[in-house]
Amino acid sequence: MALNITGRKLFVKALKEEGVDTIFAYPGGMITDIVDELYKTEEINVILGRHEQALVHEAEGYARATGKTAVVLVTSGPGATNTITGIADAYYDSIPMVIFTGQVPLHLIGNDAFQEVDIVGMTRSITKYGVTVRDREDMGKIIKMGFQIASTGKPGPVLIDIPKDIQTISGSPEYPEHVDIRGYHPNETVHIGQLKKAYRMLKGAKRPLILAGGGVRIAGASGKLLEFAEKMNVPVTTTVMGKGVMPENHPLFVGNCGMHGRFAANKAVTECDVLFSIGTRFNDRITGELDEFAPKAKIVHVDIASASISRNVSVDVPVTADAGIALQRLVEYAERINTEKWLDQIKKWEDEHPLGMPNTKIGVCPQDICEAINNVFPNANIVTDVGQHQMWASQFIKLNSDQKFITSGGLGTMGFGFPAAIGAAIGDRSKPVVLITGDGGFQMNMQEMATAMSAKVPIVICIFNNSNLGMVRQMQQLFYGKRYEITDLTADDGNYYPDFLKWAESYNCKAIRVLDDNDIINALEAARNNTNGPTVIDFMVSPDDLVLPMVKSGTPLSEMILR
Amino acid sequence: MKNRWIALYVENQVGVLAKVSGLFSAKSYNLQTLTVGTTEREDVSRMTISVTADDATFEQIKKQLNAMVEVIKVIDLTSIPIHMKEILFAKVFGLDGEGKTEAFQIAEVFNQGGNVKIVDIGVDSVLFECTLTEHKNNELIALLKSRFKKIEVTRGGAVAVESISSSYR
Numbered sequence: 077m078a079l080n081i082t083g084r085k086l087f088v089k090a091l092k093e094e095g096v097d098t099i100f101a102y103p104g105g106m107i108t109d110i111v112d113e114l115y116k117t118e119e120i121n122v123i124l125g126r127h128e129q130a131l132v133h134e135a136e137g138y139a140r141a142t143g144k145t146a147v148v149l150v151t152s153g154p155g156a157t158n159t160i161t162g163i164a165d166a167y168y169d170s171i172p173m174v175i176f177t178g179q180v181p182l183h184l185i186g187n188d189a190f191q192e193v194d195i196v197g198m199t200r201s202i203t204k205y206g207v208t209v210r211d212r213e214d215m216g217k218i219i220k221m222g223f224q225i226a227s228t229g230k231p232g233p234v235l236i237d238i239p240k241d242i243q244t245i246s247g248s249p250e251y252p253e254h255v256d257i258r259g260y261h262p263n264e265t266v267h268i269g270q271l272k273k274a275y276r277m278l279k280g281a282k283r284p285l286i287l288a289g290g291g292v293r294i295a296g297a298s299g300k301l302l303e304f305a306e307k308m309n310v311p312v313t314t315t316v317m318g319k320g321v322m323p324e325n326h327p328l329f330v331g332n333c334g335m336h337g338r339f340a341a342n343k344a345v346t347e348c349d350v351l352f353s354i355g356t357r358f359n360d361r362i363t364g365e366l367d368e369f370a371p372k373a374k375i376v377h378v379d380i381a382s383a384s385i386s387r388n389v390s391v392d393v394p395v396t397a398d399a400g401i402a403l404q405r406l407v408e409y410a411e412r413i414n415t416e417k418w419l420d421q422i423k424k425w426e427d428e429h430p431l432g433m434p435n436t437k438i439g440v441c442p443q444d445i446c447e448a449i450n451n452v453f454p455n456a457n458i459v460t461d462v463g464q465h466q467m468w469a470s471q472f473i474k475l476n477s478d479q480k481f482i483t484s485g486g487l488g489t490m491g492f493g494f495p496a497a498i499g500a501a502i503g504d505r506s507k508p509v510v511l512i513t514g515d516g517g518f519q520m521n522m523q524e525m526a527t528a529m530s531a532k533v534p535i536v537i538c539i540f541n542n543s544n545l546g547m548v549r550q551m552q553q554l555f556y557g558k559r560y561e562i563t564d565l566t567a568d569d570g571n572y573y574p575d576f577l578k579w580a581e582s583y584n585c586k587a588i589r590v591l592d593d594n595d596i597i598n599a600l601e602a603a604r605n606n607t608n609g610p611t612v613i614d615f616m617v618s619p620d621d622l623v624l625p626m627v628k629s630g631t632p633l634s635e636m637i638l639r
Numbered sequence: 640m641k642n643r644w645i646a647l648y649v650e651n652q653v654g655v656l657a658k659v660s661g662l663f664s665a666k667s668y669n670l671q672t673l674t675v676g677t678t679e680r681e682d683v684s685r686m687t688i689s690v691t692a693d694d695a696t697f698e699q700i701k702k703q704l705n706a707m708v709e710v711i712k713v714i715d716l717t718s719i720p721i722h723m724k725e726i727l728f729a730k731v732f733g734l735d736g737e738g739k740t741e742a743f744q745i746a747e748v749f750n751q752g753g754n755v756k757i758v759d760i761g762v763d764s765v766l767f768e769c770t771l772t773e774h775k776n777n778e779l780i781a782l783l784k785s786r787f788k789k790i791e792v793t794r795g796g797a798v799a800v801e802s803i804s805s806s807y808r
């Protein structure tokens with residue numbers, strides 16, 4: 077029998093066996109033992125963030141950039157509760173992650189001990205699985221289960237709560253290679269009969285459309301999707317989470333659909349006779365008013381989570397399967413169908429209302445910034461925060477197949493972007509990372525500049541600074557008679573705080589302000605050349621710029637506001 | 640909207656009941672009753688759940704339950720032969736002699752093989768103990784309410800099991 081080891085040693089052993097090379101951590105009383113063990117470990121790079129919410133977003137960016145399961149370690153109580161927004165974000169966007177929280181010693185649980193919270197209970201509805209380790213002998217098994225559950229099926233966050241005494245008790249040194257979980261059977265097959273039925277429906281269509289969501293990306297199936305679409309000659313639209321699964325200049329690509337989708341894409345959804353959807357949950361941002369969603373279409377829905385199927389949209393042919401497994405088969409069946417007329421029609425719609433912002437003369441044009449980013453950073457991973465800039469990025473950033481578009485799609489968490497960009501850059505140093513953020517959301521996690529400086533990540537931080545909470549202001553502008561209540565971030569003294577240049581300077585971070593369209597390229601190129609650390613570019617944009625088209629919440633996709 | 644029945648096998652662990660019941664509140668499903676107890680295997684519990692839901696919502700509920708790591712198996716009891724019983728205690732107060740006689744008569748009429756009994760008695764009150772179907776219990780309560788001024792009802796929630804014929808198919 078191998079010698080017993082402490083829980084803290086087993087923790088580090090488990091991470092190593094999982095191949096974890098980076099973790100995002102913040103210390104505190106209930107994890108000091110584990111932290112001490114990490115001190116003695118060379119192989120694991122421990123990133124110290126500046127706030128636990130940001131740690132989780134950093135982990136999300138890391139997971140999205142690398143495809144690996146990200147690991148977060150925080151202390152009990154406030155350390156744990158600070159992670160909640162991040163965990164909810166990761167849950168919603170299916171990001172594989174294991175969050176370890178310290179907990180008060182077993183005998184104190186339930187006593188309102190100092191920094192005790194029931195974090196497992198608090199996160200029950202936003203984790204794929206959550207558990208407190210109550211017996212040192214279960215620790216190895218539980219950690220293994222955590223990594224298995226987080227990374228398989230529809231990925232998601234798992235929370236493992238480890239009481240302080242469990243970390244120091246000696247017990248079995250075993251870390252199992254695999255755990256059988258009797259209640260957990262991720263879908264690894266596809267019902268062939270059902271898939272054939274779906275395929276035949278698409279084959280018989282006159283106006284077919286493929287709708288691809290984030291599930292295609294998670295499955296790593298964009299190549300297969302392209303092959304399938306090309307073989308059949310069927311146009312493809314994507315959700316925001318699916319952005320990038322089709323090469324954006326491809327003739328079969330119609331653009332994003334949904335609330336701020338392309339005119340042609342939303343028209344195509346409304347007019348198609350078969351909607352072949354893969355890896356999307358038909359979130360209300362995609363469907364608009366449900367009763368009028370794809371009103372003329374028979375709908376196929378392929379999704380790994382059977383619970384996503386026929387929940388929001390009633391589906392004619394449901395197929396429960398991983399997008400990759402389904403597409404693998406579909407490619408084998410695929411035969412060309414005659415869609416020329418339909419493709420022409422879509423082209424006409426595109427010509428009628430192409431995407432594009434009007435030429436305003438105030439400030440820098442967001443579209444021009446995005447297009448300059450496309451030119452200067454053709455292979456960058458693009459990260460966004462939440463708001464108007466995010467939607468402009470989803471409209472105007474053009475991705476090649478090896479670029480990632482990392483955004484908070486489901487929860488729409490302001491403050492996601494900056495830390496996620498740091499995590500993405502730490503995970504994949506081979507590509508530049510360009511962050512597109514609003515000035516509002518950036519301020520929600522700007523303390524992470526210290527993390528970025530310390531990790532020396534050359535992120536290009538593009539602040540679309542409209543001195544307003546633009547996305548909400550847009551609603552006030554369009555639907556609330558321009559009554560701009562609490563959306564102007566200008567202070568009562570008439571100044572805007574902070575001055576991002578002076579602020580950046582205090583971190584020794586390079587910063588550039590751009591007031592004129594002609595300076596966009598220069599600024600981006602200067603940032604590209606600054607490979608030692610982050611660069612802040614403060615782009616002054618107009619608060620009156622609108623994201624269009626727009627489908628007002630609760631109205632059908634066909635009723636787009638176009639100007 | 641129909642009343643439906645599900646049986647669940649779940650891990651017998653801390654927090655599983657909270658997780659299952661939390662699903663119903665988080666998603667605004669209309670939970671009617673939920674009972675839970677252990678099985679022949681000490682690490683497995685079984686729940687009987689009744690919900691009021693339309694077809695689509697009910698499908699969704701089953702899928703959501705199935706997706707939970709702690710849920711080992713979901714059995715839809717709605718359309719298979721089952722045996723179902725619910726324990727019910729009903730105290731009836733303020734009875735005169737006639738009232739008591741009537742209470743005993745009601746117990747006798749409802750009783751089949753000892754499943755309705757009066758198990759306790761006071762100066763002006765009696766205590767019913769019934770093991771009937773939920774439906775039958777509803778009827779009994781309605782009757783007691785209509786006949787007597789003050790009653791106090793304690794229900795255990797239904798427990799259901801597939802009939803032998805359906806569990807070995």
Ligand SMILES: Cc1ncc(C[n+]2csc(CCOP(=O)(O)OP(=O)(O)O)c2C)c(N)n1
Binds near residue numbers: 462466488514544
């Ligand atoms: C944490 C959080 N709080 C509030 C919101 C609501 N919200 C969505 S977009 C937005 C405005 C974002 O403003 P800014 O970051 O400046 O970006 P812009 O829209 O101006 O591009 C707000 C307040 C949110 N999504 N997340």
